[in-house]
Amino acid sequence: xxxxxxxxxxxxxxxxxxxxxxxxxxxxxxxxxxxxxxxxxxxxxxxxxxxxxxxxxxxxxxxxxxxxxxxxxxxxxxxxxxxxxxxxxxxxxxxxxxxxxxxxxxxxxxxxxxxxxxxxxxxxxxxxxxxxxxxxxxxxxxxxxxxxxxxxxxxxxxxxxxxxxxxxxxxxxx
Amino acid sequence: xxxxxxxxxxxxxxxxxxxxxxxxxxxxxxxxxxxxxxxxxxxxxxxxxxxxxxxxxxxxxxxxxxxxxxxxxxxxxxxxxxxxxxxxxxxxxxxxxxxxxxxxxxxxxxxxxxxxxxxxxxxxxxxxxxxxxxxxxxxxxxxxxxxxxxxxxxxxxxxxxxxxxxxxxxxxxxxxxxxxxxxxxxxxxxxxxxxxxxxxxxxxxxxxxxxxxxxxxxxxxxxxxxxxxxxxxxxxxxxxxxxxxxxxxxxxxxxxxxxxxxxxxxxxxxxxxxxxxxxxxxxxxxxxxxxxxxxxxxxxxxxxxxxxxxxxxxxxxxxxxxxxxxxxxxxxxxxxxxxxxxxxxxxxxxxxxxx
Numbered sequence: 001x002x003x004x005x006x007x008x009x010x011x012x013x014x015x016x017x018x019x020x021x022x023x024x025x026x027x028x029x030x031x032x033x034x035x036x037x038x039x040x041x042x043x044x045x046x047x048x049x050x051x052x053x054x055x056x057x058x059x060x061x062x063x064x065x066x067x068x069x070x071x072x073x074x075x076x077x078x079x080x081x082x083x084x085x086x087x088x089x090x091x092x093x094x095x096x097x098x099x100x101x102x103x104x105x106x107x108x109x110x111x112x113x114x115x116x117x118x119x120x121x122x123x124x125x126x127x128x129x130x131x132x133x134x135x136x137x138x139x140x141x142x143x144x145x146x147x148x149x150x151x152x153x154x155x156x157x158x159x160x161x162x163x164x165x166x167x168x169x170x171x172x173x174x
Numbered sequence: 175x176x177x178x179x180x181x182x183x184x185x186x187x188x189x190x191x192x193x194x195x196x197x198x199x200x201x202x203x204x205x206x207x208x209x210x211x212x213x214x215x216x217x218x219x220x221x222x223x224x225x226x227x228x229x230x231x232x233x234x235x236x237x238x239x240x241x242x243x244x245x246x247x248x249x250x251x252x253x254x255x256x257x258x259x260x261x262x263x264x265x266x267x268x269x270x271x272x273x274x275x276x277x278x279x280x281x282x283x284x285x286x287x288x289x290x291x292x293x294x295x296x297x298x299x300x301x302x303x304x305x306x307x308x309x310x311x312x313x314x315x316x317x318x319x320x321x322x323x324x325x326x327x328x329x330x331x332x333x334x335x336x337x338x339x340x341x342x343x344x345x346x347x348x349x350x351x352x353x354x355x356x357x358x359x360x361x362x363x364x365x366x367x368x369x370x371x372x373x374x375x376x377x378x379x380x381x382x383x384x385x386x387x388x389x390x391x392x393x394x395x396x397x398x399x400x401x402x403x404x405x406x407x408x409x410x411x412x413x414x415x416x417x418x419x420x421x422x423x424x425x426x427x428x429x430x431x432x433x434x435x436x437x438x439x440x441x442x443x444x445x446x447x448x449x450x451x452x453x454x455x456x457x458x459x460x461x462x463x464x465x466x467x468x469x470x471x472x473x474x475x476x477x478x479x480x481x482x483x484x485x486x487x488x489x490x491x492x493x494x495x496x497x498x499x500x501x502x503x504x505x506x507x508x509x510x511x512x513x514x515x516x517x518x519x520x521x522x523x524x525x526x527x528x529x
Binding site: 077090091 | 210211212213214215216218219269273296322325326329330331332333334335336337338339340341342343344346347348350383392402403404405406407408461496509
């Protein structure tokens with residue numbers, strides 16, 4: 001089906017209007033729909049057909065919960081609140097996944113039937129995962145050494161941890 | 175870089191039907207990997223500052239890599255609306271991406287269009303590999319090479335539990351969408367399409383039209399792709415899609431065979447009429463052309479029409495789109511003039527190749 005207005009592009013926005021009890025159907029391409037003001041987003045370059053995903057997001061909360069959550073919680077990196085995310089169906093940055101981890105869990109389950117990644121791991125990201133694991137082990141060893149009052153060994157481990165922290169921070173800062 | 179071959183010729187790699195298997199029914203295979211840079215605002219909420227930062231990092235990675243620098247980096251401020259529409263019609267960028275003209279949005283593509291990485295579309299990077307016929311594994315391998323190369327220089331947003339982090343939670347995990355473009359005229363003629371596709375969602379797959387999300391099925395072209403990206407490995411996703419595609423291909427083949435056996439004359443009549451109209455009409459709109467070309471393509475597949483190759487039909491389907499017609503004509507044309515030009519182009523190409 002082609003756009004009713006320009007008759008050139010495929011119609012992707014389908015509208016039903018009720019005027020004085022009379023029903024009219026309109027089929028428009030996204031550009032013509034945007035020109036007529038039928039797309040709700042302020043930036044004309046980035047339309048999105050009113051996103052059903054927004055209602056998907058946080059479907060386990062009622063609206064009040066979401067508002068109270070949003071008022072206390074926003075992403076420390078990009079400042080996005082969970083209400084923003086619900087409205088657009090899109091996250092603001094990589095750190096939103098950490099900031100809204102609990103809220104996203106049921107959404108991911110309902111979309112994918114699962115919430116844990118089992119696929120490819122990037123080499124450098126994978127390195128970090130490995131380094132973090134090593135860090136955990138060193139910290140345990142440090143506690144053990146202190147407990148045994150083996151301070152010489154504890155100092156050695158502490159230096160190793162410092163070295164490792166530096167590596168991890170450098171990686172992250174790249 | 176507006177003099178790129180991708181803008182000036184009718185050809186892109188996926189059209190070359192000789193290079194893929196099952197390419198009478200499977201037009202093309204595609205793997206798309208969504209990747210993002212850590213901390214930088216995702217494109218949907220991006221301003222010029224964050225956009226430029228992301229483009230800068232990606233363009234540095236492009237310059238510093240031997241593999242990547244063989245490709246063209248086209249930023250959209252260097253392109254006209256018509257040029258971007260050309261890229262959309264060739265399936266190298268999404269219709270949404272074609273609407274943006276900012277310098278921080280763009281495309282990193284190989285000369286033959288087999289690799290087309292969209293920059294700052296919905297995600298910072300959308301690495302795509304597009305090949306003719308059914309060859310998802312090869313697509314995946316090529317997309318991986320680009321992914322690995324980019325990753326050496328870029329700090330990807332990745333989480334141990336959630337995988338590759340994407341702007342939309344529907345893509346998180348592998349960030350991978352694998353898809354095949356199928357031409358299914360016999361399934362359509364026999365009215366079986368809704369029966370065959372009705373349960374496809376339960377298998378974690380989805381069906382779309384020629385230009386992806388939100389587009390309609392025209393010319394009997396159907397795009398089949400995976401919906402789930404979290405909790406399955408890349409190989410599982412590709413294997414599943416491959417198995418389902420092969421089953422649909424088998425159904426289409428069976429129905430084609432029974433059409434040939436039981437409705438020989440009606441089938442030949444339909445194909446012959448389509449060819450007759452395409453080579454004689456003076457005014458032709460896009461949907462009519464696609465429907466008739468679908469019949470001719472079926473005729474070529476079944477040996478009813480000889481001399482025309484599937485490669486020519488693949489090229490023709492793109493060459494008759496509005497932006498390609500206008501490029502060929504050297505300027506903008508109104509809809510009716512385009513319909514006249516379209517009829518001319520079809521006639522010329524079909525008659526030339528069937529000689």
